[in-house]
Amino acid sequence: MDNKKLIYIHPLPVRIWHWINAVGMVMLVVTGLQIRFADIVSLFTLEEAITLHNYIGFVVIGNYGLWVAFYFGTGKIKIYFPTPKTFLPNTIKQMKYYGVDIFKGDPNPHHMTPDNKFNSLQQQAYVGLMFIFMPLQMITGLLLWRVNDFEKYINMLGGIKIVDTIHVLLFFFFSIFIVVHSYLATLGHTPLAHFKAMFTGFEESH
Template identity: 30%
Template structure:
């Protein structure tokens, strides 16, 4: 085992800021939906829009960061050990078996994680973003109050947006549970705070340094 610098500063900032914004968007979104009342409808709408724009800005910076650093390659799934990874999470982890894959700065995600996060980035997040923007700009402010997209009812857009919200919440619940499956229940969370994680590595991997 060696202490390895695995999560860079922006990566940690992006992760926690995104988590906070998604959580806040869920709270305000369900209040807008009428599930409960806390801020009040008008304030919830205003707060939801501000948080949505903040998330879009964060996503734009994260896309730029992923492509300029090459970190986008982390999300390319490999299927060679996918079956073994699924078996580990469903059976092996409860029997104390060894993890079928090894984590490193160049391979932070196991095959199942890479596939899941790719689905988050290509399906769930775009579903929420696109429907949210359409809902926000469904009507343009002009003399005619013209409907931009008349072929798609506003109720349908809202339903798809709500479905995306439920999928994101399910993803978050599973994600939080999976963070407890490291060497200790808190080791993965601690690594995302400090950037360092104790890993079984080769000598070369243990020499990883803080690259901003």
């Protein structure tokens, strides 16, 4: 018997934040590619790519504010952090699931609830993403936007070469992240289950 029920897992602000962020980040990668490899990529003129990249960058930064306001304002930010006691066993269980058990059709060891939404690996990935990589990318992006005005801060971080290298390395990271994350998002009970949930808010629990 298929024992399933619907659980409300993604509140509206999270869904709005997520899809603005996803579209924004894809557009930043495309325009960034054009800016960095102007001699190879020619989707826009260089000026158009820079203007678009700057505007979208500010949308993504403002939208990050929505994520912060929602998660810290409601106290739900807890769901991003693993519990020390269960951290190691849950990480091992989840690695075993993705490495072996999923191919045998075994059920996912993590059972999603609104207060315990992410499995251990998702928590680690999303904490790194939202607390380290996104802020670093936004800060270095802002500094590169007005190099002369922000010279003092650029020098505090080690100079323009360092700031630019961090921004470009993270650009490569995000390009790969978007592909891997989109693939992992297909590993629900059906390939589109997690995508639908990120639009409707409701996930089927089996």
